[in-house]
Amino acid sequence: MFSRVCIAASLWSLLTSAQTGQVCPLLGPIYPPPAHPSTSKEFGLAQQNTQTVLNDALLTGSTKFGPLDNTTISFSIQGFSLENDSPIFDYNFAAPGLNGSLTSGTLDSSTTYRIGSMSKLLTVYTLLRSSGFSDFSQSITKFVPELAKQSCSKEDDLDKVCWGDVTVGALASHMAGILREYALSDLAVADGSLTQYGFPVLNPSAVPSCGYPNPKPCSRQEFFNGLAAFHPVFPPFTTPVYSNVAFQLLGYAIESVTGRSFNDVLTTEVLKPLGASSTSLALPRNYTNAIIPFNATVSGWDADAADEGPAGGMYSTTSDFSKIGRSILNFTLLGASMTRAWMKPLTHTSSLTFSVGAPWEIIRVSLPLQRNSTSTRIVDLYTKSGNIGLYSAIVVLSPDHNFGFTILSTGVNSEQQVLILSNLLTDIWLPAFEAAAMEEANARFVGTYADPASQNDTFITVSFDRNVPGLGISEWKSRGVDIKAAYLLLQNAPSNSTLSISLYPTGLGDSLDVGFRATLDVLPETDTIGAFSTKCTDWAAVDGAAYGKVGIDEFVFGLDKCDGKAASLSPRVLRQKLVRV
Structure with a gap:
């Protein structure tokens, strides 16, 4: 028995950079994007809430994010996901103060x-x-x-x-x-009489003689x-x-x-x-x-x-931008690798929640793992806004969830209207897609997987904890060795410590095999404080050790081709395929 513990412990001892402290998820989805979000209860509630919240906001002229103009600003919004061919929501509001502005007399998703x-x-x-x-x-x-x-x-x-x-x-x-x-933005073009405000007289050649508008x-x-x-x-x-x-x-x-x-x-x-x-x-x-x-x-x-x-x-139009947004999320025109490279930040700003890409305006949102959960994770929303004349617009994409929406608006101060509507829709739909992904992951992957020949000696139990990101491994035995206990002993962890193992989808695999990687966190937190604290370094420990050219943290779920649920789980480093019990 001692030799088995030593062998198992030696495998995990190679993970010397494993996180000690808080559970800090890897950047990206903590569950596979939902394949059938419309079957989720939260998804249905979000569709109802979109109509209700927008109707109420336009009736009262107010929202929790600020006032909404219900008189002089018209707008069209449409939401889309990869798993739904038709829009997941569509809403158009023709402001009564803009009568006569519609060339067809109707405002819809095809209005330009x-x-x-x-x-x-x-x-x-x-x-x-x-x-x-x-x-x-x-x-x-x-x-x-x-x-x-x-x-x-x-x-x-x-x-x-x-x-x-x-x-x-x-x-x-x-x-x-x-x-x-x-x-x-040249004031000399807009108003040539600024000398009364202390500006010098300009040589005519210094004034732009052309340019928009x-x-x-x-x-x-x-x-x-x-x-x-x-x-x-x-x-x-x-x-x-x-x-x-x-x-x-x-x-x-x-x-x-x-x-x-x-x-x-x-x-x-x-x-x-x-x-x-x-x-x-x-x-x-x-x-x-x-x-x-x-x-x-x-x-x-x-x-x-x-x-x-x-x-x-x-x-x-909102209809066209649903097609454009879907094509980006689905890698339609550029391919997967190039699209993923495109959808990454290229520079920071002075805001901790705003980065810039080409030309993405990237909003970093702290999203609860579940409604009312005290634990959160970061979700990057890839957006691009625009303003010209009395028109304002934005497109928002969530690659973690294969979901997005477009808002097109026009009227005086329509830019502020777009921001408020963006906050409302994100507040409704981001948690709904996260919940839909979590529900599907629970149904597809949570359970016990065992060696048919020795179920009591070799098994893994995949579980879910509402305050821990991703799927977890609550129990893991291999050839009679408690892998989690062996790891804690090896790390000389305090007696009150526990080991949290989280599984995150990699996006690798196909319709029958889905790849995950694990992170390991020793709890409770014993981390240092300060700018150079070692909190949230799980990303540096991924694939931190291999055994026979296979990553110790690599797991693959084998799916049933009929219902898409996991039928097996392979901790690939142990060269085993465990069958779902």
Whole structure:
């Protein structure tokens, strides 16, 4: 018996970096995304609550996240998931104060709005479809000859952008350190009488003579002639600085890479394959179903973004963006590896809950493991918002749950309305999808798995604890050895310690085999405090040891091909297949 304990303990002793302290889940889903979320009770309640909460909010004009304009702002929202072909929710509100704004007389998921900077998402999507990540590390001067002609040196870096140091990836992630706007934010264009406020009289050549929205769109030559006069904001890769100009340059880069117009590449590579026929770069020729508050000029409906279109000039519908969102979550156009690489942060901001990608605006949400649970985990929501004229928009994706939603809105101060609606929908639906995933995982995986020849000596019990992330292993014996007890002895853990083993899906496998990795946490917490505390280091211990070229923490569930439930469990390091009892 002693020899068995020593052998089992020696296997686990290799995991010297295992977490001691709190249970800190790996980043990503703690259960496989729900395959049938609509069968969950929480899912059904969320659908009911969406209607009820929105109806009540519009009736009262208030929500727990702030006031909701029920008079002068119209909006359309639609939710989608990979496992549902039809929308999981669809809601449209035509504000009574915007009568006459609907060209068809009806507001629905096919009504066209302007989407502002949500266009940037489609621009990067188009770029990745054209050349993948191969050009992300290339200087923009390789693709835009006008920039290659502009030189700079350390002596004049306060006055000139060193374009040779600006990469395509820096532009896509707002890390180029260049100007935000060409003319839109220039006060000399908006109001030439600022001398009364102490501003100097400007030479006429210092005032932008073109650009969105006034006085007219720039030609390519006018744009680059004027761009040379702008100062840099930061050196590249210093800090995120939002830039619309960056995406105009990306539009030119895409044209250089493909030898085709940006509009042609966008349409043929992204919109047509997805059937997003109501999405366009330019003003739709036939807008029989559109929303235009007040008139086309006041609303900004017909403002010509011209070459700035890749930054914020596009038009779309909630129905189309459901198709676009599904395609991203489903790896439809880019493939799994490239899409996963795309959906990662490229820089932090000064907020602990906000990061930036290309061009993702990543919101980090602390999500309870279960309703009313005191334990939480981090969920990253990949979003892109936009504003142009009186239009505001956002798309939100949760890769952990294969779920997302789009909100399109128009009216005075519609941007604030979009933020409030985003909070409401996230508050309702994120816990619902987490609950649906948990319910499915319980039904599919929780149970005891044993060696048919020696059930009492070799078995694993997979369990669920509402305050611990993921599935757990509550009991584990191999050839009569209590693996969890052996591990605690090996670690010289205090007598009151327990070992928590959590299982997390890896996304590896197929319809018959599902891969998981385990993390080990010695409780209660005995960690140090301070900036260099070793809390939440489970990620560093994953695959921390192998035995015969197989990770000690690797587990595979074998699924029944009829009902999709686990029929077996293989702790692969022990070369065993345990059958569900």
